[in-house]
Amino acid sequence: MIDHIDKLIIEELSQNSRMTMKKLGEKVHLTGQAAASRVLKLEESGIIEKYTLQVNQAKLNCLVHAFITVKLTNPYHQSFLSFIKNEAHYVLNNYKVSGDGCYLLECRFPSNEVLDQFLVRLNEHANYNLSIVINKQK
Numbered sequence: 001m002i003d004h005i006d007k008l009i010i011e012e013l014s015q016n017s018r019m020t021m022k023k024l025g026e027k028v029h030l031t032g033q034a035a036a037s038r039v040l041k042l043e044e045s046g047i048i049e050k051y052t053l054q055v056n057q058a059k060l061n062c063l064v065h066a067f068i069t070v071k072l073t074n075p076y077h078q079s080f081l082s083f084i085k086n087e088a089h090y091v092l093n094n095y096k097v098s099g100d101g102c103y104l105l106e107c108r109f110p111s112n113e114v115l116d117q118f119l120v121r122l123n124e125h126a127n128y129n130l131s132i133v134i135n136k137q138k
Helices: 004-015 021-027 032-044 078-086 112-122
Strands: 064-071 091-096 103-109 127-132
Touching (some): 004 021, 004 032, 103 112, 112 127
Antiparallel strands (some): 064 103, 064 127
């Protein structure tokens, strides 16, 4: 069971997982050693699974942000999944979903031309609906 301090630790690490344990301790009113001990317990209990990084895709020249709802009629999805694995440099996230489609892809492309080429290849495996991100709301 986690308490208020653990929730504060999770919130702080969600904002900056690279901060030192001393700095984390200051933010949650603990010593650095006590903060490190709590973080270790959160990791060992599986509450904290991993630390990630957020990349500015636009600065990597991936300007087109798209969500693609994939609709498969074949119950065997291996061909599609192999395709997605080979296209991992464009696919940020692949979610298996219920509803209109079978999968929801979050993708980034350097241009509309590259997106179009991806969609042509995707269409060999599945039908899809495309949504382009206009702006991220804060």
